[in-house]
Amino acid sequence: MRDMPSEMFTQLVDAHYAPLFRFALSLTKNPADAGDLTQQTFFIWAKQGHALREEGKAKSWLFTTLYREFLRGRRRAERVTALEDLGPVEADPPAPEVDLLTGLDANLVVQALQEVDEVYRTPLTLFYLQDLSYKEIAGMLEVPIGTVMSRLSRGKAQLRAALARKEAGARGKVVPFQTPDARKLS
Amino acid sequence: MNNAEAKFILQGYRSNGTDAGDETFGAAIEQAGKDPALGEWFARQQAFDRTVSAKLEQIAPPADLRAAILAGGRVTAAGAPRRAWWTHPAWLAAAASVAILLAVTLALWPRSAVAFENFALADAGNSATHGGHGHETGEFQAMLSNPATPLTGKLPIDYATLHDKGCRLVQFQGRDVLEVCFNRNGVWFHCYVARKADFPRLAIGSIPALAELGGAALASWTDGDHILIVVSKSGRKNLESLL
Numbered sequence: 001m002r003d004m005p006s007e008m009f010t011q012l013v014d015a016h017y018a019p020l021f022r023f024a025l026s027l028t029k030n031p032a033d034a035g036d037l038t039q040q041t042f043f044i045w046a047k048q049g050h051a052l053r054e055e056g057k058a059k060s061w062l063f064t065t066l067y068r069e070f071l072r073g074r075r076r077a078e079r080v081t082a083l084e085d086l087g088p089v090e091a092d093p094p095a096p097e098v099d100l101l102t103g104l105d106a107n108l109v110v111q112a113l114q115e116v117d118e119v120y121r122t123p124l125t126l127f128y129l130q131d132l133s134y135k136e137i138a139g140m141l142e143v144p145i146g147t148v149m150s151r152l153s154r155g156k157a158q159l160r161a162a163l164a165r166k167e168a169g170a171r172g173k174v175v176p177f178q179t180p181d182a183r184k185l186s
Numbered sequence: 187m188n189n190a191e192a193k194f195i196l197q198g199y200r201s202n203g204t205d206a207g208d209e210t211f212g213a214a215i216e217q218a219g220k221d222p223a224l225g226e227w228f229a230r231q232q233a234f235d236r237t238v239s240a241k242l243e244q245i246a247p248p249a250d251l252r253a254a255i256l257a258g259g260r261v262t263a264a265g266a267p268r269r270a271w272w273t274h275p276a277w278l279a280a281a282a283s284v285a286i287l288l289a290v291t292l293a294l295w296p297r298s299a300v301a302f303e304n305f306a307l308a309d310a311g312n313s314a315t316h317g318g319h320g321h322e323t324g325e326f327q328a329m330l331s332n333p334a335t336p337l338t339g340k341l342p343i344d345y346a347t348l349h350d351k352g353c354r355l356v357q358f359q360g361r362d363v364l365e366v367c368f369n370r371n372g373v374w375f376h377c378y379v380a381r382k383a384d385f386p387r388l389a390i391g392s393i394p395a396l397a398e399l400g401g402a403a404l405a406s407w408t409d410g411d412h413i414l415i416v417v418s419k420s421g422r423k424n425l426e427s428l429l
Contacts, residue, residue, distance in 0.1 A: 006260065006399075009256070009259055009260070010256060013252060013255050013256055013259070014252070017247060017251060017252055017255055018246070018247050021245075021247040021248075021251060022242050022245050022247075025245065031248065035247070035248050035251050035254075038247070038251060038255065039251070039254055039255050039258055042255045042258070042259050043255075043258055043259055045259070046258075046259035046260070098230075098233045098234055098237050101234070101237045101238070101241075102237055104241070106241040106242070106244035106245055107245070109238060109241035109242070110241070110242065110245055113238075113242075125242075127198070127200065127235075128235065128238050128239045128242050129239070129242060130200045130201075130202050130204060130239055133200070133204070133205060133208070134198040134205075148198070149194055149195065149197070149198050150194075152197055152198050153194060153197055156197060159238070160234075
């Protein structure tokens with residue numbers, strides 16, 4: 001690759017495409033759209049991002065670009081700002097115990113995350129991906145640090161509630177009786 | 187700092203310990219160490235966060251996503267203009283007067299074939315849009331596909347006829363370029379043919395120059411009358427077997 005070192009691009013993709021995809025999945029709620037959004041982010045990098053003078057900022061740049069592309073594609077809902085005016089966070093709402101949570105399928109956890117309101121889901125997903133600090137998340141979302149903390153707090157409350165529902169649903173799920181004998185009788 | 191404030195801060199503390207050096211958390215962590223109830227809450231919180239992070243980590247991207255990003259990124263980069271420090275307006279202004287002098291020189295200076303090669307690579311990467319028709323195009327394609335045809339020899343190319351009778355045309359720098367896909371031993375190649383007279387300042391030799399871009403490879407040369415670029419999306423070895 002003449003315009004950009006091929007090795008550098010490959011390293012960048014290998015280091016970040018999986019967490020970027022997970023972040024995109026939480027935003028789009030759809031694997032195909034998440035894949036497209038992740039690709040689009042790297043294509044923008046290939047076109048202009050490699051001109052960044054500090055390579056250490058590549059990670060933040062990629063996450064920020066992906067998020068902006070998502071917003072650009074979807075058009076920001078007016079509801080986003082309205083959610084900021086909600087009341088105080090419920091104090092430690094019920095959540096499944098960690099060992100029960102451990103037993104939950106990863107896809108169910110992602111589904112629960114996707115049920116969190118977007119304004120909280122974005123910083124919360126970034127927090128759980130653990131690639132960016134709360135300061136970097138604040139910079140990316142262009143909000144004060146306190147707002148990020150507040151959104152994490154509310155987001156976690158919503159996530160706990162959603163996980164509790166998923167866990168209860170998984171526990172109460174009836175498994176169909178499908179032995180060969182049962183088929184004969186029916 | 188009371189416990190409510192400490193909780194507010196601590197729930198932003200990543201469970202992988204990355205934030206250990208961040209002073210913002212220092213006082214709250216210290217307080218969690220002294221207050222058993224807060225300490226227990228923090229431990230639960232961290233265990234919960236750690237589990238959610240681990241679950242997210244288990245979500246695997248689609249198997250073909252990495253390859254698609256690498257391939258697409260390279261094609262994008264090939265067609266992208268580079269923005270460098272000297273594109274800053276201040277430098278541009280300073281360079282303007284020099285540019286006027288250089289323009290005269292550059293008008294007569296041989297130009298690199300890189301842009302043309304990148305153009306061919308990008309076009310070859312979009313082969314779903316390719317296609318041509320006509321007897322002459324078919325004959326030309328058959329000749330290229332024939333393993334006995336040495337591509338680097340003087341090929342009997344009737345540019346004008348191919349141009350007028352159905353060969354696929356693409357435009358590079360405002361000039362028509364012929365494009366024909368051909369298959370040798372089950373491998374597809376893309377051949378681009380331009381008239382040398384249309385690109386008089388393009389620096390290109392009679393010995394094929396090989397270049398690679400990701401998984402694609404290309405060879406470019408001139409037979410004196412034409413510029414030829416052959417692109418292989420299946421790697422350099424397959425391309426070298428043609429030459």
